[in-house]
Amino acid sequence: xxxxxxxxxxxxxxxxxxxxxxxxxxxxxxxxxxxxxxxxxxxxxxxxxxxxxxxxxxxxxxxxxxxxxxxxxxxxxxxxxxxxxxxxxxxxxxxxxxxxxxxxxxxxxxxxxxxxxxxxxxxxxxxxxxxxxxxxxxxxxxxxxxxxxxxxxxxxxxxxxxxxxxxxxxxxxxxxxxxxxxxxxxxxxxxxxxxxxxxxxxxxxxxxxxxxxxxxxxxxxxxxxxxxxxxxxxxxxxxxxxxxxxxxxxxxxxxxxxxxxxxxxxxxxxxxxxxxxxxxxxxxxxxxxxxxxxxxxxxxxxxxxxxxxxxxxxxxxxxxxxxxxxxxxxxxxxxxxxxxxxxxxxxxxxxxxxxxxxxxxxxxxxxxxxxxxxxxxxxxxxxxxxxxxxxxxxxxxxxxxxxxxxxxxxxxxxxxxxxxxxxxxxxxxxxxxxxxxxxxxxxxxxxxxxxxxxxxxxxxxxxxxxxxxxxxxxxxxxxxxxxxxxxxxxxxxxxxxxxxxxxxxxxxxxxxxxxxxxxxxxxxxxxxxxxxxxxxxxxxxxxxxxxx
Numbered sequence: 001x002x003x004x005x006x007x008x009x010x011x012x013x014x015x016x017x018x019x020x021x022x023x024x025x026x027x028x029x030x031x032x033x034x035x036x037x038x039x040x041x042x043x044x045x046x047x048x049x050x051x052x053x054x055x056x057x058x059x060x061x062x063x064x065x066x067x068x069x070x071x072x073x074x075x076x077x078x079x080x081x082x083x084x085x086x087x088x089x090x091x092x093x094x095x096x097x098x099x100x101x102x103x104x105x106x107x108x109x110x111x112x113x114x115x116x117x118x119x120x121x122x123x124x125x126x127x128x129x130x131x132x133x134x135x136x137x138x139x140x141x142x143x144x145x146x147x148x149x150x151x152x153x154x155x156x157x158x159x160x161x162x163x164x165x166x167x168x169x170x171x172x173x174x175x176x177x178x179x180x181x182x183x184x185x186x187x188x189x190x191x192x193x194x195x196x197x198x199x200x201x202x203x204x205x206x207x208x209x210x211x212x213x214x215x216x217x218x219x220x221x222x223x224x225x226x227x228x229x230x231x232x233x234x235x236x237x238x239x240x241x242x243x244x245x246x247x248x249x250x251x252x253x254x255x256x257x258x259x260x261x262x263x264x265x266x267x268x269x270x271x272x273x274x275x276x277x278x279x280x281x282x283x284x285x286x287x288x289x290x291x292x293x294x295x296x297x298x299x300x301x302x303x304x305x306x307x308x309x310x311x312x313x314x315x316x317x318x319x320x321x322x323x324x325x326x327x328x329x330x331x332x333x334x335x336x337x338x339x340x341x342x343x344x345x346x347x348x349x350x351x352x353x354x355x356x357x358x359x360x361x362x363x364x365x366x367x368x369x370x371x372x373x374x375x376x377x378x379x380x381x382x383x384x385x386x387x388x389x390x391x392x393x394x395x396x397x398x399x400x401x402x403x404x405x406x407x408x409x410x411x412x413x414x415x416x417x418x419x420x421x422x423x424x425x426x427x428x429x430x431x432x433x434x435x436x437x438x439x440x441x442x443x444x445x446x447x448x449x450x451x452x453x454x455x456x457x458x459x460x461x462x463x464x465x466x467x468x469x470x471x472x473x474x475x476x477x478x479x480x481x482x483x484x485x486x487x488x489x490x491x492x493x494x495x496x497x498x499x500x501x502x503x504x505x506x507x508x509x510x511x512x513x514x515x516x517x518x519x520x521x522x523x524x525x526x527x528x529x530x531x532x533x534x535x536x537x538x539x540x541x542x543x544x545x546x547x548x
Contacts, residue, residue, distance in 0.1 A: 012064055016167050019060045020174065023053045047085050054089030062098060066157065067164035067195060069133035099131040100154055105138065107155045112232040120230065121148070130287075132304075134161075134198060139240065147240040148227065151201065157234075158199060165192055190412055198306035201236035207279070207308040208238075214277045221269055222292070222301045241301045243290025247427055255293040262291055262298045263428035264437060269300065270421055271441035274414070278316060282413055283307035284421045309413045315341050323442050342408035 030049050034042055061072040072090055105126075109117050117124035121140040128136040135153040142148065154160075172188040197203050205226045212223035222241065230237035244251040246266070249259045266289070273280035281288070281302055290301040311319075318341030325333030422434055 012066075012163065013167050015060065015064060016068070016171060019057065020171050023057065024175075026053060050083050050085035051089055054086045058090055065098075065133070066160045067133065067168065067191075070195065071168065071191060099128045099136050102126040104155055105136070105152050108152050108234060111155065112235050117150075121150075124150075134195075134306075135234075140237070148230075149224065149238045149240045150230070151236040151238070153199070153201075153234040161195060161199065165195070187412075190409060193409075194307055194413075200233050201231060202233055204236060204305045204308075205231055208305040210279055211273075211281065211302065211305065211308070214273070214279065215269075218269075218272075220265060220297065220299050222299055224301075224303070241290055241303065243292045243299075243301050245286060246289035246291050246300070247286035247424065249428065252291060252298075255291075256296045257291065257293055257298045260429040260432060262300065263425045263432050265298060265300055266421070266428075267425060267434055267437045270417075271438060274311065275441045275444070278311045280309060280311075280414075280417065281305065281307075282309040282417045284417060284424060286424055286427075309410060309417070311414065312410050315408065315410050318342075341411065343411075 026049055030042070030046065033045070039046075058072065061068045105128075106116055109115060109120070113120060117138070117140065122143045123141040125139045128138050129149075130137040134157055135151055138150050138152065140148045140150050168191065169188055172185060176185055205228070208223060208226060215221045215223065224241050225239040227237040227239070244255065246252075246262065252259050252262060266284075270280060270284070283304060283306070288302070288304045290303065292299040292301060318337045318339075321333055321340060322337035325331070325335075325337055425432060425434055
C-alpha cells in the first residue's frame with residue numbers, strides 16, 4: 001500500500017507549531033539585541049536570521065506538503081510586506097514541489113472512475129511533468145494520438161486540507177497577536193475560500209471556459225480545451241499545450257521573441273481581464289504561463305485556473321469613481337469611491353476617515369494624468385504600510401487607521417495578483433513601466449465609450465461653476481433660518497474645536513455690527529454709529545490676530 005503524502009493531523013499540528021515558535025523566538029531574540037546594540041551594528045545578523053528562518057520554513061513546508069505549500073507560495077510573493085532576504089529563499093516553492101508516488105495517483109483514478117489510468121487512456125506516463133500543493137500533472141494520450149495533460153489531486157487531500165486549515169487558523173491567530181498590522185486573519189479567510197474552491201475541478205473547468213470565451217477574438221492568448229468526459233471533481237483532463245516557460249528570457253530570444261513584447265502583451269491581457277471582463281486569472285506566477293512563437297509573434301498560453309477571481313460590481317464602480325476623483329481632483333468623489341469599494345470598517349470613524357482622505361487628496365491633487373504614466377514602479381522600494389504613509393502628518397495612529405479601514409476580499413486578491421504580475425513583468429524587462437499600459441485602460445474604464453477626458457474635465461468645471469452660483473442662495477437660506485431661529489448647531493465635545501468656533505462666531509457678530517453701524521451712520525448722517533463701527537472693528541482685528 002502506498003504511503004500517504006502527509007502526516008497525521010496531530011503530528012502536523014506539532015510540527016507547524018514548533019516551526020512557528022522557533023521562528024518567532026529567533027525574531028524576539030533579535031529584537032532584544034537590536035535594542036541593546038542598535039540596528040546598524042546588527043545589519044549582517046538580521047540578513048542571516050531572515051535567510052535561516054526562510055530555509056527552515058521552506059524545508060518544513062516541503063516536508064508537510066498539503067496546504068502548507070500553497071501558503072508558502074503566497075508568502076514568497078508578499079514582497080511588499082516581508083524582507084527580500086526572506087522571500088527570495090522561498091521562491092523555489094513556486095516550482096520545486098516534490099511529486100507523490102504513482103500508486104497514489106492510480107488510487108485516485110479508482111475512486112473517481114472505478115478504473116486505472118491505462119484502462120481509460122491509450123497511454124499514461126507514470127512520472128509527472130509538474131507537481132503542486134494539491135496534486136500533480138501527468139501526460140496521457142488518446143487512441144487517436146491526442147496529447148492530454150491530466151491534473152490529479154492526491155487521495156485524502158480533502159481531509160488533510162480541512163485539518164491544515166484548523167492548524168493555520170490557530171497559527172494565524174497567534175501571529176496576529178505579534179503582527180496585528182498585517183491583517184493576517186483576513187489573509188487566512190482568503191486562503192480558506194480559495195483552497196476550498198480549488199478542491200473542485202468542475203469550478204476550475206468552468207472558470208477556464210469563461211476566460212477562453214472572453215479571449216476568443218484574441219489570437220495571441222491561448223487556453224487549453226477541457227475534456228469533460230475525463231473530468232471529475234478531483235481529476236481534470238485538458239488539452240496539452242506546448243511552449244517555453246515565460247520567465248526563461250534566454251529561451252524566448254532563441255525563438256526570436258522579444259521579452260519586452262511578451263511583457264507588454266501579458267499586461268494587456270490582464271488589463272482586459274480586470275477593466276473590461278471583470279474575471280481574471282489570479283495566480284500569475286511564472287509557472288502558469290508558456291509562450292509559443294508564430295512568425296516571430298509571441299502567443300501566451302494560460303495554465304492552472306484554480307485561482308480565478310471576479311471583481312464585484314460595487315468594487316468595479318468604486319474603482320471607476322476613484323479614478324474619476326483623481327482626474328477631477330475632487331476629494332468628495334475619492335471619499336465616495338472608497339466607501340463604495342468597501343474600504344470602511346464596520347466600526348468606522350468618520351473623523352479619521354475624512355482626515356485620511358484629505359491627506360491623500362493633498363498628495364494627489366496636483367498630479368496630472370500625464371504624470372501618472374511617468375511614475376516608475378519599483379517593487380523593491382515598496383515598504384510596509386506604516387512606513388509608506390506618513391501617519392504623523394495626518395495625526396492618525398496605525399491602530400486608528402486599521403480600526404477605520406477594511407480591506408475587501410476582492411481588493412486583496414487583486415492587489416496580490418498585481419504584485420506578482422508586476423514582478424514577472426519586471427523580470428522580463430526591468431525598464432518597462434507597467435503604468436504606461438495600465439493608465440489608458442483605466443481612463444477608458446472610467447470614461448466609457450462615449451466620453452473623452454476633455455468631456456470629463458468640462459463636466460468638472462461646469463459643476464464647480466454651478467456650486468459657486470448656488471452659494472448665494474444657500475447663504476440666503478441659512479441666514480433666513482438663523483433669523484427665524486430654525487438653525488441649530490451640534491458641536492462635538494472638543495475644546496480646541498469649540499474655541500475655534502467661538503472665535504468664528506465672534507468675528508461674524510463683529511462683522512454684522514460693523515456693517516449695521518456703517519449703514520446706520522450713512523442713513524442718519526450721524527457720527528455715533530461710526531464710532532461704534534470703529535470700536536467693533538478694533539475688536540474684530542484683535543480677535544483675528546489672536547486666532548493667527
